[in-house]
Amino acid sequence: MELNIKLMRYFFQRVYRNKLEWQYKGNVNFFFYNNQSIHSKKHMHIKTTLLSEGSSSFVFLTEDPNYVMKEFKSMYPVSMRQKEAQILEVLKSEHIVKLTTFTENYLILERLRPQDLFEVVKSQSLNHQFIKETCKTLIRIINTIHKMQVVHRDIKLENILIDNTGRLVLCDFGFSELLTNSTVKRTMGTLNYMPPELHQESLIGGMNSDNINTQILIKSDVFSLGVTVFQIIFGFQPFTSTKPGANCKLWKLIQQKKWTQYWTLIQKLSKLQIDPLTQNFLELFLQSDTSSRATLDEIYIHPFLNQVKDDVHLIF
Structure with missing residues (x-):
């Protein structure tokens, strides 16, 4: 050979x-x-x-x-x-x-010849069943790669494809990282999806040296997934930026944990009545500090996803 x-x-x-x-x-x-x-x-x-x-x-x-x-x-x-x-x-x-x-x-x-989720979300109103099935499948996909010691670091609508059978496919692993790496920079990702911790200095340490840093990387993926899920539900971003000095009113309300005021503004923007179950589901992803942000195992069993089958092929 x-x-x-x-x-x-x-x-x-x-x-x-x-x-x-x-x-x-x-x-x-x-x-x-x-x-x-x-x-x-x-x-x-x-x-x-x-x-x-x-x-x-x-x-x-x-x-x-x-x-x-x-x-x-x-x-x-x-x-x-x-x-x-x-x-x-x-x-x-x-x-x-x-x-x-x-x-x-x-x-x-x-080559997948479908649409990405960005095109799907912007082109039509999605039914509740499709939304919940999509959310549950995405949570399971990201949770699985985390358990395989990989973080994606650029989760967004454009990097999730849906083929003509309804299969969701995660793509673009250019920013992804192995959790066993000893040095990881924080500044990877797409600005409107990035959690606040990624605007800080370089993160040093991996799974073998510092479990806290590993959890930060995982929780950063959780946050970006939350921004993605929010857009699937409402069709727009939950805030404009988490960057210090960005002066985003919606993000400041999240930082201050003023969720009632936050959801009041979102209802005005979306012209929808948002039930407490949906609010609580999204809050699990979008906490500004990593210690309060839920794990994907916790989010996966949230009542918002009740009666949604595992590993379905989506119809919209």
């Missing part, structure tokens, strides 16, 4: 005379060349139309309709690219986007 790989690598270097990137990972052998395509044992992946652009990468359609190509921007650290691939290898699940191929500059991922 190793000899064949070396011979093939030499062949491509001599014939194409351009930069070649190669990595052996698991049972996947592949080569990258011509800055346009990735060739694996089973597929030639040729990028075509730009689908989206993020802070660290571009996502392209490929000629094969079953895959997309995630191309990292040159300034994005190689260590973070490798970590994303490593985490996707660990988190193999029908609810996690599937990685098929990895090189230093690219990921080849399964």
Whole structure:
């Protein structure tokens, strides 16, 4: 096997005379060349139309309709690219986007041709059953990756896909982190979803050195999930920012635990009557201090989610 790989690598270097990137990972052998395509044992992946652009990468359609190509921007650290691939290898699940191929500059991922939850939420009014089933499924997905020692760190509507069977799929693990890492920076995430603790200085320490810091990372995911769940229910953000000095009235009410005043304002904005059960459910996620914020195990059994089946495929 190793000899064949070396011979093939030499062949491509001599014939194409351009930069070649190669990595052996698991049972996947592949080569990258011509800055346009990735060739694996089973597929030639040729990028075509730009689908989206993020802070660290571009996502392209490929000629094969079953895959997309995630191309990292040159300034994005190689260590973070490798970590994303490593985490996707660990988190193999029908609810996690599937990685098929990895090189230093690219990921080849399964292509899901549905909508993301942002598009679903903004395009229509959602029925109560869909909302509750979505919330329960998301809680279970995030809780599962936490138990596998991974935090996502960028939970938001745009990073949750729903396919044409109603399956929820969590994607974009570019900011994700293994809880066993010894050093973790706090400033990852999307501003409107970030909890207040992520606006503080760098967080040092992982599971092996400091359990409190591990819990901070987990509770930060809980908060971002709460912002996501709030938007699924109401269709807008629960506040504009948690950043110090942002002067957001809604966030200040949460910080001061003035929940009655907070929900009065939300009712005016949403033009809905919000029952106490829904209020209490959301408050579990959105506490400003991590010690008061609930765990996902606690939230999962909240009465708001009663009579919702586990692992359903959603209909909206």
